[in-house]
Amino acid sequence: MTAKKIIKYLCVFVVAPLIVLCGVFFFGDRKYAFISLVLSVVACIPFFISFEKGKNDARRIVIIAVMTALSVAGRFVFAPIPFFKPVTAIVIITAIYLGSEAGFITGSFSAVVSNFYFGQGPWTPFQMLAWGLIGFLAGLLAKKLVESKVMLIIYGALSGIVFSFIMDVWTTLWADGTFNIARFVASITTAAPFTVVYMVSNVIFLLLLTKPIGSKLQRLKTKYGIF
Template sequence: MSTYRLTLIAVLAAMATVGRFFMQHIPNVQPVTAIIILSAFFLGPLSGFMLATITTYLTNLALGMGIWTLWQILAWSLIGVIAGFLGKFVRRHVRLTLSVFGFFSGFLFGFFFAFINYLVSGKFLGYYILGLPFDFYHAISNVLFIMLLYRPFLLLFNRELTGFNQRK
């Protein structure tokens, strides 16, 4: 991995961290998932994994570190890896595909935490159902951030990577 790529991942992690700090007063509305999805789509699964790990660690240093940090890292890393593999196969209707994936990622993130809660406490259904409105906020904000950030990210990554011109 090049120094430029590592620097780019660090800058993206800083951007996601600032976005999460800025939006922390609105429950589950944050640009982190969208930034991970877009970055992993263009840079690949490993970059998505690294970005998810760094961003989660940085944001939780200030917002509160706990056992949930590991689960956040795993959930966002899973989303990043899936988005990275989507980037290898999706060539048409990219913005629509990423928006749909972003929407479902909001629910995947919540389901992941409900499953972890089940493993820890034995309770799943109540926790999952009560979390659905927050998962919906997360899903909608992912779509909005992906729609807002897709074009700037496309231009940013076109400078580093070739072959994405046809994805406009």
């Protein structure tokens, strides 16, 4: 068994149960908020380790850093327009052309880096997890997303729902310290207009950016034989 698999198994079968037990015994009414927050961070660890242990070189790291910077800059530029951001689209494009791990890293770092400006808080790990998972899944579906514009549009729209859903889970847990289904439904309902904006913005930015950015990434892959 490789070290990578051992770490993943430890996170799932040892660390996660310990976090749950600590939350139950030491955090009282806020245990679910604590558990959900820490588990979101732990869920990111195997992906970061997997990337770190891969056959990376300076070019790969620089390209991923550039895509992360582009994502963060996009969030800054469109800050005046609530919930209309290119972050998800850039994360998806990165994953399609550079792979799942690059997508996850770009998504999660986009959240933590941009939040040094927008504000760090207990919501940051959930944003990291949401954007990271969207990127990771996009990498797995890369072939279909490249071949079919319809699939790309559908995935972009669904990504808006997934991001909103994960953030609504955080909102519910942090408000009550437990998972209150009534509040969760209320959160989803209240956030519905914003979710629609997420979906529309993802689709628009994917249609505008996939071809120009994707062609540049493909050229870099071909020229330097990376990813």
